[in-house]
Amino acid sequence: MRESGASMQTYRQLVDALRHGVFAPGARLPAERVLAARFGVSRVTVRNALRRLAEEGRLESVLGSGWFVAPQVVGEPPSVLQTFSEMARARGLRPTARVLAQHVRPATLGEADQLGTAPAAEVLEVVRLRGMDETVICLDESVLPLAVAAGLVDVDLTDRSLYAELEERCGLRIERSAYAVRAEVADATLAGQLGVEVGWPVLVGAEVGYVEGGRPVLLGTTHYRGDSYRFQADLFRPR
Structure with a gap:
């Protein structure tokens, strides 16, 4: 088989593997020599196929670490307050959450100040892994009074x-969020929780959620994998 034909066949085999979830988003691919042995082609052929997939945005090359499947990237529409679940469904994906902690505790001085409550007032803390x-x-x-x-x-x-649960069960609809990244x-x-290496870049989103009338009812801190999140905003230059 000619090299060009072998590259195309290898490319198609890799596309099929990605489509069927053989390599999950964010996962590292086997070494080029391993892939070459698996497909019965040269490493040059494998590298050509990998580069084409990278050009299409399906793979990413990390110097010294190898080839990785491009992760699902979360991006917030400009000036629109969306929940994580809404962002996922807008992309045709299923939002998931695993609860790591859900308990009542006294608020810290900083939390009480931001929420406008008495020092050490009881708050509900919820910690979840979202996917x-x-x-x-x-x-x-998340921290709520x-x-x-x-x-x-x-x-x-x-x-x-x-x-959604806050609105349905507590009658509180968050209308506005002050957000910083x-x-x-x-x-x-x-790193263990997000499935990345120690030192991996993360983007931290901190928010204060307000109901109608300007009352703060939620403090949120979200640690996103740096390769899975994009923040957008509309910026206007004053006249």
Whole structure:
């Protein structure tokens, strides 16, 4: 078989493997020599096929680490407040959530100040791993005053939207979110939770959610895999 024909066949075999989930989003592919042996072609042929997939946005090459399947990228529409579940469904994906913690505790001084509550007032803390089609995207931590969120204490928030449950069970609809983004790197604990290496870049989104009238009812901190999240905003230059 000519080299060009072998490259095309290898490319199609890799596309088929990606389509059927043999290599999950964000996963590292086997080494080029391993793929070459698997498909019965040269490493040059494999490399040509991999480069084509990279040009199409299906794969990413990380210097010194190898080839990775491009992850599902979450992007927020400009100036639109969307929940994680809404972002997933808008892309035809299934939102998932695994609850790591859900308990009542005293608020810290900083939390009480942001929420406008008394120092050490009780809050509900919810920590979840969020994903799309079983692919982990972020670690999501939410804090709400117990005075308004008591109806959520015993609710199973696995694979459910916190915004939706807050509206349905507590009668509170978040109308506005003050949102800030900063860059960090994953420590050992966060890296294990997100399935990345220690030192992996993460984007941290911090929000304060307000109901109508300007009352703050939710503090959120979300650690996104740096390769899975894109933030967009409309910026206007004053006259």
